[in-house]
Structures are given as C-alpha cells and as structure tokens.
Amino acid sequence: MRKILLAGLVSLLPVAALAQEGDAAPSVDLPMADVTRVMAAAVDGFIRPGYDAFHESAGRMTAAMKALCEAPSRTNYDAAKNAFRDAAVSWAHIEVVRVGPVIEHNRFERILFYPDRKSTGLKQVQSVLSKADETATDPLSLGTKSVAMQGFGALEYVLAGSGSDELLRGKQSFRCRYGAAVAGNIANVAKELSDIWDDPNGIQKAWEQPGPDNPNFRTGGEAITALLGILVHGAEAVRDQRIETFYKGADKAKFPKQALFWRSENTWATVKGNLEGLAILLEKSGMVSLLQEKDRPIVAATQAQLKSMIELSGKITPDLEKAVENAAERKKLDTLLADGKGVISKLNDGYGGAIGLSSGFSFADGD
Template identity: 30%
Template sequence: MQRILILMVSILAISAAGPAGPARAADADDTSRAIAKASVYDHIIPRYDRLAAAGAGLETAATAYCQDRTQQNFTALDTAFRDYWMAWAGIRHVQFGPVQFLDRGFRIQFWPDTRNKIGKQLCRVLAAEDSAALEQTIFTRTSIAVQGLPALERLLAGGNAGYDGPKGAFKCALTETIASNLAIIARGIVDNWNPTDGYAHAVAVAGTGEGPYSETYEVTVELLQSLLGELEASRDVRLGRPLGSALDKARPKLAEAWRSGLSSDILVASLKGTEDLYLSGGFDRALRDAGENALADRITAGFQHAVTQTRALEGSLYEAFAAPEKREALQAIRAGLNVLAGLIGTDLAVALDISPGFNSRDGD
C-alpha cells in the first residue's frame, strides 16, 4: 500500500506539470538514454561479470572439496559460497532482462521461503540419493527450492563434519551440483547481456521500434523500479518480518541467511549495490544537471547513513532481532529506508519526469 501511495503521488505530480513540449520531451529522452547507458555499462554488466567470476570460483572450490574433503578445502568452499552471495546481493536489485529468463533470479535465491519448501525438498533429494537426478540438464528442471544459495547454505551449515558418514559422498555431489548450477546461471546472464546482440543492445535501441522497449523512458522506469523494489524489500522483508510488531513477536529465523550469519553483510551489500546504481547509473548526475543538488545530496546521504547504521549494529542480524537493546536501531534503519524510498520514488521521479509506475512489461 505504501508503495502504491508513493507511485500515485509521483504520477499526479508529474501530470500536474502539464504536457511536455517537443524540447522538454527531447531532453527527457536524452536523460533516459544517459541513465540507461550508464546503468548498463557502469553498473549492471560489471556486477554481473563479478557474479560470474564468483560462480567460477565457487564451482572450482566445490569440485576441489568433493575430491578431497579436508577442513582446508571446506574453508575455501565456504569462503567461495560467501563471495558468491555477496556478489549476488550487490546486483539482485536488477529484476528485469536476462535474470528473468528461465527463472534465474529465483533459482539463485528462492527466498523468502514462507513454507519451508527448501527444507522439505532438500530432505527428499538427500533421502533419495539419486545420482541421476544430479545430472545438470535434469537438475535444472528440479524444484528451484534446492537449486540455489539457500539450499547450499543449509548443506554447508554443518561444517566439514557434516559431510562425514555414509551419505557424505552424495551430499557432496549435491553441493557440487548446486555450485555448478549457480556458476552456469551467472555465465548465462553475462552472455545474455552482451552489447552485440544481447540485452544491452535491446536497451540501446529503446524507443526506435526495435526490441522490447517501445519508448526510451521504459528502461529508466525499469531501473527506478529496481531501486525502489530493493529498498522496499530490505525495509519490509529483510528487516520488517523478522523484527515483528513487538519484541515478543520477533522471529529471527525469518532473517535472510541466518544460518551462515550473513544477514548483516547481505544488507550492506544490497544497500551498496543500489547506491551504486543510483550513482554510477546516472541518476545522481541527472539530478545535478537538472539543478537538484540538494535532493541528490539527501539521497546520497540516505544511502550512506543506512550503511553506517547497519554496520554499527555489529554481530549478526539474527541476534539483533531478539536483542531489546538493538530494536530501536533496527527500527531507525527501517525508518531511514522508508525516507530514502520516498525521496527516490517521489522527489527524484518528479524532478526527472520519470513515473515509477507499472509498465506493460511488469506482468503485475
């Protein structure tokens, strides 16, 4: 409901400005093209490249561990797993384009898992010990609940000792399959964004009648929705749901990646990722070119403050959600994210004549 109100205010404010003349429309198109180009080449492609590199590292580490299950090799695998999740947290806000193909985003991270599908499906796969089901072409068609990071986190949660026993070999084979799957998905996204004939080209020709975007501004809308969507998910899902309405209703196990203790690091990586989209993606420059320096400064400060507040919590978010002395700090982070979402969804949208409302490609 809150997002709908923000979008309605944005649309009404933009409409009240009156119809755009030819010169103003041309300026808006130039702004949209500049934001799209900067976002693709200075933010999206570099971060997906980083994800693909992390995927290659994860795949290599899993293979090495399953060949020789030593503590040293397990530590390397665990580190590679964390590196991949951090890379993903820094780009997962982009929820359009190749990441949507073949349900790639959900296959990387099926979350929130409100019905414990991950646990149930993982138990079934482990109980069956069907090696044929781990063949890559078959595994990609299995439940998305066991294909990605949350399932891998559960497998790694028991440490090196968790791979002992008669089921250790199959558990390791499943670990290796998931790691390979994550690497393949990341490589596929990078390949599909290529500037020659990939999605980068589709963005570049937006508004020309070629490709999926009939109007130039539609790409900017997608990007603005990416900013808003991630901020709202952090505010409402990553923080709001585990925090609960009161201390006695806090549910720490709803925190993202609580088993690995990555919740806080993921939130910081998410905030830094969206901040980079705002800065490197050209939104900040567009605001300043429009004479909106004060607004640009407030948005930049909002991102930086949220990161500082999160880092100041120390320890894991899992522990923080159940700690009375940290509740006020968590609520302050949520409040700051709410203000930041308003600045972007309303003030920035109005200043740049961009409506972050749903477009024909949303499917909502």
Template identity: 50%
Template sequence: MPRTHTLTLAFALTLTAVFPAVAQEGSALSPRVVNEAAVPAVMAKAVDDFIIPGYRNLTEKTAAATQATAKLCAAPSQATVDGARVAFSEMVGAWSAIEVVRLGPALEQNRFERFLFYPDRKSTGLKQVQAIVSKHDESATDEAKLKGKSVAAQGLGALEYVLYGTGAESLLNKDGDFRCRYGLAITKNLDTIANEFLAAWQKPDGIQAAWKHPGPDNPEFRDNREAATELLGILVHGVETVKDQRLKPFYESKDDKGHPKLAIYWRSGNTMPSIAANVRGLKTLFDVADMQSLLPEDSRSVAGSADFVFKSVIGMAGNIDGPIDQALEDKDKRAKLAFLSLNTNDLLDRLNKDFGGAIGLGAGFSFADGD
C-alpha cells in the same frame, strides 16, 4: 530517552541540517520533466558500468565456489569446509549486489528463482532439499538433471543448507560424500546461470541495445521517459525488497520479539551482509549511471539527499554483525535494526516521491503497480 529514539532523532536533525529544503518539503517538490538529453548516456552507463561488471563479478564468484566445493569433495577437512563456506559468502555478496536487476534475462527460464528461491513461506523448498539429502537422491548430483528439479532445490538456499544445515558436520569426512556432490552440482548450476546472465547482457544486439537506444521501434522503451522510469524502478523496487522481504520477515518493530529463522541466509550468518550488499549495489547503480543528471538543475539537492540516506542505511547494516538471532536479543543491535528500518522507509520515499517527482513522474507514482 531510549536509544532507538535517540538514533532516530539524531538522524532527523542531521538530515535537516544537511538538506534543509528537502527535509522540510519532502514530496511537496513540484513535478518537473526528466532531462531527456541525459537519458541515453545514463542508460548506457547503467549497462556498461554496473550491470555487466556486476554479472562478471558474479561469474568469478560462482566459478570460485565451484572450485572450492570440488576441493571439499576431493579432500574433506575443516580447511576445505571453511574454504567452501568462504566462497559461498563471497558468492552471496556478489549476487546481492546485482540481484536488484530483476528484469530481462533474470525473468527468463526462471533464472532468478533458480539462483535464489526466497522467501520460502511454507518451507516447501527446505523440505525438498532435506528429502534430497536424506534419501541420497543421486539425480540431484547431476547438474543437467538438477536443472529440471524444483527451483528451490538448485540455488543459494539449497547450497546454504548443504554447507550449514542439519548434518553439515558430515562434510568433514567421507560420510558427507553425497551431500558434497549435491553441493557441487548446485555450484555448477549457479555458475551456468551466472554466465547466462552475463552472456545475455553482453550480446550487442540484445537487451543492452534496447537499454542504450530508447525510441519508437524499441521493444523495451518507446521513449526516454519510459527508460528513465525503468531505471528508477530498479532502485525503488530494490529498496522495497529490502524493506518488505529482507527486514520485515524477521524484524517488524521494536515491540516484536523477532523471527530469526525467517531471515534470509540466517544459517550462514549472511543476513546483514547481504542486506548491506543489496543497498550498496543500488547506490553503486545510482552513482555510476550518474542518475542525478536526469534531474533539472534546480532539483539536484534531491540526489544529495538520497545519497546521504543510502550511506546511512549501508553503514548501519554493516554495523549489525553476528548471527541474526543474537542480534535480535541484543538491545543495542535491536536499536540499530529500528534505525535501519526507519531509514529504509525514508530512502524509499526519497527515491519514489522526491526523485520521481523531480523528474516528472509525480509524487505518489507507484512502481509497484506499474503505473
């Protein structure tokens, strides 16, 4: 039996053994009603214990990346190049954990796209970054002027190219002076955006107040049901993003040879670590907000089922190490990618159909359509 099928069968048997009712019934769970009394506390925990700490962690990593890049520009060497790259990877990890909150402040002033422009389907952004580097466009080394340029030229993708793209070896000496100063402007810009995220969510009478107090006069949520829908929507959209925008571009099926250069962060080797961080962030939100308290008492097994698959996806993503092009050429790692793809689809069903159905949204509720 092929290894991929063995992994799939093993997972299915394990899930059935641990959660027999959910595994057999799936989306056939009877529609219920959300535990409305629990909603305000769940929303408050989501803000206080996940969103704000997540953005605070991001500001720490963007500040560290700025400092590391400044050291590189001041004294180029292998050690300072390595320091800037480590700081970049840590910043990617922090961002990947909180980028799932793609609403509110993230949608204002193009903050999300300015922080991460992806996917770059026609390599338009890459060409802009390459042009800045090749032409030594000094305006790109000024944070204020960089902010006015294309979103593709000022975020993580641009910084990854600076640190890892063609010609990055020039960073080892003064030949890379312009390249480094451009990278420094990018890190400063990212640090500014990260602090804007944090400030917006920390403002007592801002979006956090709307999240914590659903009601008829609330501009965001007229009632507890709408609030619960938004929170579950973060989870569903987050898993959909991993499935459709993170995995599918470079690995669609076991018969597909793969497209490593379509993978996010492929140059820096952060593809799988970022995917693991995406799902880990979603699980953290699910846990710290105590989302299982939204479920009727007799449907709590749905939360246990989702938790099991969360752990499976995170663990498997963490087990696929090394450059993504090498992973696609490795039989064992391709089997793990197949397993990861299968379980990401399963996780999406358990959140959208099972959890959504159990809190009264009904099987087949489409967050993607905004219904």
C-alpha cells in the same frame, strides 16, 4: 496504467505495474540524448559488470566445493564457506536488478528461492539428502528440478545446516557432491545472464537505445521510469524481504529463523551487498545529471542515507536471535527500517517528482 514492457520478456518489473491501480500514468519529458547516456552508463557501468562479477564468483564457489569433495579438511571446508559468502554477496549486488532476463525461465528463483515461508526448499533439500538422489549431483539434471532445491538456500543448508559435519568425513560424500552440483547450477545460470547482457545486439542494445522504434522503451521517460523503478523496488526488497520478514519492530512478533542466510550468519553481509548495489547503480548511471541543479541535492541525500545504512548493516550482530532480543541491536534494526523508508521516499517522491512524474504516481507496493 499501461505497463512498460521489455523486449522478449513476459513481464518487466516486479514494479508489477509501475504504479498502483488508479494512479496517473507517468509523463516524463527528458532529452533523449541525456537519457541514452544514463541508460548506457547503467548497463555498461553496473548491470553488465555486476553479472560478469557474479559469474566469476559463482565459478570460484563451484571450484571450492569440488576441492572440498575431493579432499575434505577444515581448511577446504572454510574455503568453501568463504566462497559461498563471496558469491552470495556478489549476487546481492546485482540482485537489485529484478528485471529483464533474470526473471525469465525462473532464473531468479533458481539462484535464490526466497522468501520461503512454507519451508518448501528446506523440506526438498532434506528429502534429497535423505534419499541420496544421484540425479541431484549433476548440475544439468539438477537444473531441471524444483527451483527450491537448486540455489543459494540449498547450498547454505549443505554447508551450515544439520548434518553438515558429513562434509568432513570422507571423499566425495553425497552431501558434498550435491552441494557442488548446486554451486555448478548457480554458475550455469550466472553464465547465461552474463552472456545475454554482454550480447551487443540483445537486451543491452534495447536498454541503451530507447526510441520510437524500440518496443521496450519508446520514450526517454519510459526508460528512466523503469530505471528508477529498479532502485525503488530494490530498496523495498531490502526493507520488506530482508528485514521485515523476521523483524517488524520491537513490539511485533519476531522470526529470526525466517531471515535469509541465518544458518551461515550471512544475513547482514547480503543486506549490505543489496544496499551497496543500489548506491553503485545510482552513482554509475549518472542519474543525477537528468535533474535541474536545484533538485540535485536529493541524490546526494539518498546516497548519504544509503551509506549510513551500509555502515550500520556491518555493525549488527550476525546472531539474529540476539539481534531481535537485545535492545541495542533492535535499535539498529529500527534505524534500518526507518532509513529504508527514507530512501524509498527520496527516490519515489523526490527523484520521481523532480523528473516530472505526476504527484499521483507511485512505485510503492503499499504498506
């Protein structure tokens, strides 16, 4: 089927073609004024504030790393780790928007290179640390290097990986300066994204004003289908990349050290952040208003399931080896996987069907 394209983008969605090959093209007929209101609410109520908040948190993380380098202490080390956690959670909120400028120029991977099944990032970060490559201590030059060594994964290893005690040994150690450069690079990319979305004549306008002369969304149906795709694929990413990467069920092989942020024990904090991002986008956009009264309960049911997942993700032990081996903890993981599929179904089949997507249409990647 024809893909929906965004202005100035090489591609739109990891919605990778919104439907699987062979599926019927979407046919959604909604009042343009209502669609415009929802798209504007999504941009102004979630996307722009999300990138602005991420930019601010990345700045605080950079400042905390610089303070640690200048005055190594347990207090400053803990402050840097807390700032890392806050920035990673802030990113998790807006990470669900895997479309638009963030997928241009490798920005997404420069912020977070994951999954990393071949440990490419780990090997490159360890190599930088062993060679003490000074070009990696400047955010600008670091930003031209491999994406695997300039994002959250690299900074987590600096703060929580083998040899992290070096951060407490002396002022301006190489490891610390490299970590500060990584933080600065993330902040630079975050600023780019914030600035791009805040430009009233750029992508913001393209998203908020669908119409026949808009090269991105010529119809309201195209716009809403793309917005729904963000939610569906965001929910899929939580299930497929955040959980199933290391746990697919009690009777399957388990790989706790393949989980995102297992070293810093921030796996569930960021999963919770992803789920919160989905819930906030669904609420702030007012997508429920596009449904007939009889169909609106599907949105309330989706929000209820997301709320349950958010609460549960905050109750799982951060010790992932225990999480995959302990029966009580595995039950929580199994519930998250099941509820995740429920959310995807409610969005894809429930909401999608209610706005008029054909029964053969699917956002799903396939299980």
